Amino acid sequence: MRREHTHKRQFERSSHGDPAHGKALPRVRSVATYVLPGAALLLALSVVGLAVNGALGGNAAVIALLIVLAILALVCLLVAASTARDAKRAIPQILTDEQTIHWTCTPEEWRRFGTQEWRRSIRRNLKLTGMVWGFLFVVALLGFLQPNGSLNVALPLALSAGLAGIFGLLLFAWVATRLQMRRHATTTDAYISGDGLIVGGWYAPLYWAVGGRKQVTYIAGDPGILSIEVGTGRGAQAREAPVPQGHEAEAEHLATNRAWLIRPPRNRWTR
Numbered sequence: 001m002r003r004e005h006t007h008k009r010q011f012e013r014s015s016h017g018d019p020a021h022g023k024a025l026p027r028v029r030s031v032a033t034y035v036l037p038g039a040a041l042l043l044a045l046s047v048v049g050l051a052v053n054g055a056l057g058g059n060a061a062v063i064a065l066l067i068v069l070a071i072l073a074l075v076c077l078l079v080a081a082s083t084a085r086d087a088k089r090a091i092p093q094i095l096t097d098e099q100t101i102h103w104t105c106t107p108e109e110w111r112r113f114g115t116q117e118w119r120r121s122i123r124r125n126l127k128l129t130g131m132v133w134g135f136l137f138v139v140a141l142l143g144f145l146q147p148n149g150s151l152n153v154a155l156p157l158a159l160s161a162g163l164a165g166i167f168g169l170l171l172f173a174w175v176a177t178r179l180q181m182r183r184h185a186t187t188t189d190a191y192i193s194g195d196g197l198i199v200g201g202w203y204a205p206l207y208w209a210v211g212g213r214k215q216v217t218y219i220a221g222d223p224g225i226l227s228i229e230v231g232t233g234r235g236a237q238a239r240e241a242p243v244p245q246g247h248e249a250e251a252e253h254l255a256t257n258r259a260w261l262i263r264p265p266r267n268r269w270t271r
Helices: 033-053 059-095 107-144 154-183 246-254
Strands: 101-104 189-193 196-199 200-202 213-219 224-231 237-243
Touching: 033 059, 059 107, 059 189, 059 196, 059 200, 101 237, 107 154, 107 196, 189 200, 196 237, 213 246, 224 246, 237 246
Parallel strands: none
Antiparallel strands: 101 189, 189 196, 196 200, 213 224, 224 237
């Protein structure tokens, strides 16, 4: 279906490169390729920890926490593997599809976008760390509960706070690293497609493994932000792209007309 835009968009297929004509595509990276080895390492360490703990006599609370970490690592590993597989197919499709919207920010717009993203990430990560702390605290309480019903709250509180603190520091390190990558990005291009976003050379999918809504919002600012919410409930995540000056009306059109998000199911499962 041919889309109508409030601003005429000039798009050259050859500007992204076309393998059929021997032209190289821009380099695009995916977070999933970095999460894969980390999740695999965490899973291996959890399994080794369970074996060592069992050889030393075993502690119920430690076993419970290691099992939780192993399950989380396994879930992350499976999701990252699926995302990496889809990214390998989607990235060339986004870069060469004539339906893809392509914006280029000025260096100053790009710098402001990175700063805004940093501030929003800090708030989200603080909330997520608090949720993880509460979950780990409940698990630790159950693990340290004695058969006679007695319970020492201090130990599970300290243990869960320590693990949640490590989790929060890792999140902080990630957003700080992402900010630096944004500031030192070799490209300030943004590609918007139903197959995903490519912003500053990084790919982000626009699907959710368990289904969910895709709420598109244009946030006015300097620069403006095109925000696409993927997922449901508390697990929803926002994918964001900066809107350069002069493309505000086009971004508003994308937010109100969501037909561009629709992609055939075969894009995800049949290749």
